[in-house]
Amino acid sequence: DQQVKQNSPSLSVQEGRISILNCDYTNSMFDYFLWYKKYPAEGPTFLISISSIKDKNEDGRFTVFLNKSAKHLSLHIVPSQPGDSAVYFCAASEHPGANNLFFGTGTRLTVIP
Amino acid sequence: DAGVIQSPRHEVTEMGQEVTLRCKPISGHDYLFWYRQTMMRGLELLIYFNNNVPIDDSGMPEDRFSAKMPNASFSTLKIQPSEPRDSAVYFCASSPGGGRAQHFGDGTRLSIL
Numbered sequence: 001d002q003q004v005k006q007n008s009p010s011l012s013v014q015e016g017r018i019s020i021l022n023c024d025y026t027n028s029m030f031d032y033f034l035w036y037k038k039y040p041a042e043g044p045t046f047l048i049s050i051s052s053i054k055d056k057n058e059d060g061r062f063t064v065f066l067n068k069s070a071k072h073l074s075l076h077i078v079p080s081q082p083g084d085s086a087v088y089f090c091a092a093s094e095h096p097g098a099n100n101l102f103f104g105t106g107t108r109l110t111v112i113p
Numbered sequence: 114d115a116g117v118i119q120s121p122r123h124e125v126t127e128m129g130q131e132v133t134l135r136c137k138p139i140s141g142h143d144y145l146f147w148y149r150q151t152m153m154r155g156l157e158l159l160i161y162f163n164n165n166v167p168i169d170d171s172g173m174p175e176d177r178f179s180a181k182m183p184n185a186s187f188s189t190l191k192i193q194p195s196e197p198r199d200s201a202v203y204f205c206a207s208s209p210g211g212g213r214a215q216h217f218g219d220g221t222r223l224s225i226l
Contacts, residue, residue, distance in 0.1 A: 002154070034214060043117070043204055043217030044156070089156060099144060099208075100169065101215065105155035 003027045004092050006104035014112050019077040021107050023090030026071065030092040034101070035064060035075050038087045047088075048075070080111045115139070117218035119205050125224045131193040134221045136205030137186055146215060147180055147190050148204040156204070162188065195225045 005024045013019045023033075031052045036044035050057040050064045050073070057064050063076045077084055090104040118137040126132055138145045146161040160170040165182045173180070177196070182188040192199055202222050206215040 004155075006155075036217075041219065043206070043219050045217070046214035049214065091156075099146075099161055099163070100158060102158075103148075103156035105153070 001026075002105070003030075004090055004102045004104040006088075006090055006107050008107050009105070010108040010110070012110045012112060013080045015082055016079045019075075019080045019084065019109055019111065021075040021077075021088050021090075021109065023073045023075075023104055024071055025073075025092050025102075027092070027094075027102070028071070029094045030102075031095045032093045033064070033066060033073050034091045034093075035062075036089040036091060036103075038089060038106070044089055077109075080109075082111045082113050085109055085111045117205055117207050117216055119203075119218035119221050121221060122219065123222045123224075125226065126195060127226050128196055129194045130225075131191065132195045132199075132223060132225075134190040134203050134205075134223070136188045136190070136218060138188070138205070138207030139209075139216055140186070142207035142209045142216070143185075144208045144210065144215075145182060145188050146206040146208075147188070148206065148217075150202040150204060150220070159190070197225045199223065200225050 003026050034049040035047040037047045038044040048059050048062050050066050066073045087106045087108045089106045091101045120135045147159040148156045150156050159172045160180045162182045180190045202220045204220045206217040208215045
């Protein structure tokens, strides 16, 4: 059973606009969340993370928001650029020191020039 | 610095054959992970090692799958006998300690005919 869900398999956004990628989880023990970005024929690369003690973490154009009560997190990319076109995976673990990461199925983002 | 290196990049073989996937982690990383990526289930953790010792193999689908890490710089994932449903992209990842962001190789695309 998928404990981390990304219900939108794809998303298209105009260059310069905001991209919002969503992720839901079912395991209330999850305490640490990560986003990975994957280009074709490459492995996923770490993008940004957030601990449950925070509700927001920002790194340049990328911001992750966490709503623990709703078991929901989102990744905002502002402004979106064509180079952001990739598959984005949401992942979760039970604590920052845990080794097991549970991944979602990914959302393919296309940024249209 | 060299990243995680996987070989081969592509493997096509017939059902029933033995398949061996190889991984060289980043030097100094003491955790190594094997994942399988499918459209339906996204990235699934198969097994992970800490200091060359298998810690959790609960994700290994069945006895046809086995993984070894004879030393800190090499790991193999073996499937014997292979079946068409094993077709997927297999990723190896390493990290410098538990809970840190994992660094992925570029994957092996496996096709079982």
